[in-house]
Amino acid sequence: MKQTIILIFVSLMADGLSASDQQPTTWTNPYFYYHYNTPLDLPTQKVSTDEKAGNQQQVFTNYNDHSMQNTLGSHVILLTTCLRDLKTTKADLVHSHTEVENVKKELHQLKENSQLNSTSANLLADVMATFENMKTTVENIKKEMTGLITKADLVQTTQRLDETHISRVESVKKELANVMTTVENMKKDTNNESAAASIGRMPKSCDDLQKIGHRKSGLFSVMGNKTVDNVYCDFTKSVNDAGFQKLIGYFDVKTSPVYFHAQRTSSYHMNLNAPIPFDLFRLNLGNAMNTNGIFVAPTSGKYLFVYSGLSEHNAIARVELQVKTDTKDWSRVGQAWGDQNAQTFSLQTTLELAKGNQIRLMLLQGAIHDHESHYTNFIGQLLEEDIIQ
Known part of the structure; x- marks a missing residue:
């Protein structure tokens, strides 16, 4: 019997928990109200007279079992409702606890703010007190200075300031004068260094x-x-x-270059003791050589002269190079000659000439053979000019 009651209790508990998750139940549940406020109606049992006499103990036992079952069912419902209400109450407590914590935080912040305001007020009061003390001190110092400074002191101080000012100004004036003198000297030195200078001639060293x-x-x-x-x-x-x-x-400085190269295009055998003329110039830079065979030095310096020619086949040829200066008439520099049968002959010389000196080639004997092959060549060149004359 006890095992049966326990099984029924567990089953009812499971159903009660299941029902509590599906629909709410309060303390005014009709079922709860019915079992606890309405007397139980027991079923009528028909019992014979013999049974009443002989089985009275058995009837009493059946009645107790039925009453116990109803009571257990009511308690199961009551327990189920209590569990659900406990859950709801727990959730409400958690929510209330959270709100209490928030209120505590707000109260703490208010407390801190009130402390800060109190601290700021104290600091402001201290600053104002310090300011008042300083103001009082300044006033006292002014009173003391007013008592110490007299008219005589002011006159003496003014006099000292004037003397100091005058001496300082004079010192500054002297310093400025020295600076101005130094600047002027520097200007002179700079102008002397940068100004054009000459020794009256070209530098030689x-x-x-x-x-x-x-x-x-x-x-x-x-x-x-x-x-x-x-x-x-x-x-x-x-x-x-x-x-x-x-x-x-x-x-090798030259005021102007001097070069010439003169040739003949035909034989020459006329006018003995006369300058040999030239009718073809390959080069005549400086125009110092003319067609009549006279070279005039355009500037003083060292000159090179080279002559070459060819004698006739039946006569010898003798040529002389002559120079004329300002102090001396035509004079011989050198001679060259070629034997008959078309013999080549030549003459070379280097002379130092002054400006205006003259050079010529003279045919002294025989004849010079030439034609379009140009066997006759007379070359002259200024090697080095005398810059200082």
């Missing part, structure tokens, strides 16, 4: 270059005796030092 303002060492051109020399000047050394000036060489 590193010493002359230094005198006209050169300060940086290097290669320079100076006038030699008759040429333009290339020298190295070391201005870090003294003039008397051996390394102050070093000759590198000279420049």
Whole structure:
């Protein structure tokens, strides 16, 4: 019997839990109200007289079982409802706990803000008190200074300031005068260095270059005796030092080039003791050579002259090179001759001529053979010009 009651209780508990998840039940549930507020109606049992007498104990037992079953069912429903209400109450408690925590936080923040406001007020009060103390101190100092400074002190102080001002101004004036003097001297030195300078002639040495303002060492051109020399000047050394000036060489400087190449196109056997004329010029730069066979030096310097020719087949040929200067009439420089039977002969010379000196070739004997093959050639060239004349 006890096992049967336990099984029924477990089954009812399961049904009750299942029903609690599906529909709500309150303490006013009709079923609960019915079992706890309405008396139980027991079923009428028909029992014979003999049974009443002999089986009274058995009837009582059946009645107790039925009453116990109803009571257990009511308790199951009651327990189920209590469990559901406990769940709801727990959820409400959790929610209430959360709200209480939020309220506690807000109260804490309010407390902190009130503390900050209190602190700020205290700081402001301290600052105002400090300011008032400083103000009082300043007023006291002003009163003390007013009592200390007298009219005599003011006069004396003013006098000292005037004296200091005057002495300082005079000192500044002197300093400015010195500065102005220094600036003027620097201007003069700068103008002297940058101004054009001349020694009245072309520089002939590193010493002359230094005198006209050169300060940086290097290669320079100076006038030699008759040429333009290339020298190295070391201005870090003294003039008397051996390394102050070093000759590198000279420049082949010409005011104008002088070259000529004259030829003949036919034989010449006429006019003995007369200049040999030329009728063809390959080159006549400087126009120093003319067709009548006279060369006039356009500038002083060193000249090179070369002549070559061919004698006739039946006569010898003798040619002489002559020069004329300002102090001496035509004079012989050299001769060349060729034997008969068309013999080649030539003449070369290097002369130093002054400007205006003349050169010519004279036919002294025989004849010069020539035609379109141009066997006769007379060449002249200025090798080196005398810049200083």
